[in-house]
Amino acid sequence: MKLPTKEKWLWLVPLIAVLLLWEFTAGYVIKNPLMLPRFSAVIFSIYALRNVLIADTLISLLHFGIGLALAFAAALPLAIGMGWSRNIFKAIDPIIEILRPIPPLAWIPIAMIWFHLTHYAAGFIIFIGAFFPILIDSYTGFRDVPKVLVETGKVLGCISDKKQIKYIAFPYALPSIATGTRVGMGVGWMCVVAAEMFGVSDSGLGYRLFQKFYFLHQMDYVVAYMLVLGLVALCLDRLFRHFVEDKLFKWKKGIVK
Template sequence: MSEKDGTVGVGGLTAGTDGESGLLGRLLGGGDTEAETGGEGALRRLGLGVLGTAGFLVVWHLAAAAVGGILLPSPVAVAGAFVTELTAPATFTLPVLGVELGATRMLVKLVESLYHYVPGLLVGSVLGVAVGVAMGWSRALDAALTPVTRVLRPIPPLAWIAFAIIWLGVNHSGAAFIVGIGAFWINFYNAYSGVEGVPTDLKEVAASLGVDDDLTMVRKVVLPAASPSILTGIRTSIGQCWMIVVAAELFGAPGIGFQIINAAQNLAMDVSVAYMLVISAVFLVSDGLFRRVERRALEWRA
């Protein structure tokens, strides 16, 4: 079954690139023999993944050669630009302390983005979880605030950009504000539905075991019971907030997103793509780390 799937997948990638399918066919054949002798599904999967990636790069390379470097930079050019940006020396001034630090250009841009990503994500998430838990727990609060949240929630975070600019300016605070709004709603919704879904049984058991105040009930029963949903919210916002960071920086706040558009305006498309890959790398690392934390915290889950 999977053998067939693999063939179809690679075939799909090679469609339109004459002359390469023979090579890929041979590569695929080799991969198959290796996987079969190894007898490992995981190894076979890895092999196909490598093949798929190689196929993608080949198609990219050929397409870039066909249309020219401005419209589509080649993977080789992007790799070159990535290394240059990663190693080119630059200095970074700590915003509050005013101390100048030596770094590389890519690192400086990344740190600049983190300067609004991290505070926005933290403040937005904490507020989102707090309001979500409070509304999920208190019927009165739920009734009072549901109309407001229903109206505000569908508004995309970027729609607030004008207010971010006139209230806070085109800077870290403005971008952090936008990121925070995004993080708030994701975490609000997950915390709220998590709290609503806490089984009545557990609250009744706790009451029969002597829990007689709301604070203890929330702390010892509701929060742990809702934690899978809350952690999912946090993980979702870790990813979504990178999308928002880039969008917010397109309006001028410094960082990776700004660098993507800035390089493109100077027709350095290879640099632009290199910074796109930075976003991807940072997301993969942070998501991977958080998944680990999540797995440990939710070890009890069936």
């Protein structure tokens, strides 16, 4: 769908309004940079911090990458089993449901003891955060494959489970796997910050934000890092949508433009 130029840029209006409101409120109403630094001050901070900021972002992305890759690699085979076989589901679901409500941050002590102060410790927390959304959305996809599609496959020669999964269940479940991965990425990114904040790591965006800037009450730096955290997550999500969802799911009504 093509929007006229005017509508295309409409989103900028409220955004600029909010930024102006922020600048004005911080500068002329609150007048205390500790309570609320000005938007302009935050932008200058981002510029001032650019070198360390890029290094920290890369470290956090490394943690994120480790955790997400492991979560995906572990969740997908399990999801196929749980979605495809009623018995595997019955056997594993109780364990999953006991582990799932434990907040990822509660795993921090375990992560520290197991992996010490390495990137893997932070990666582990992200793994815990991203694993469950990926698992649950994916197995729902495999479980909900319409019977008629499976039977059509059988009649056309997909006799073994392996073939039915490869040719029918997997393509059918792909959108669910993608949704789970997207949700998992969101949760994972939140875990990055929290894990680094609470000292699973001695570097990264979350570490610097909390352990360095906050302890020195450099609030303009803190807010600068907050903005970066949001923007990185936004970029990750957009990239995923652009490269995975839009490319892969042309066959789904509603996504097609």
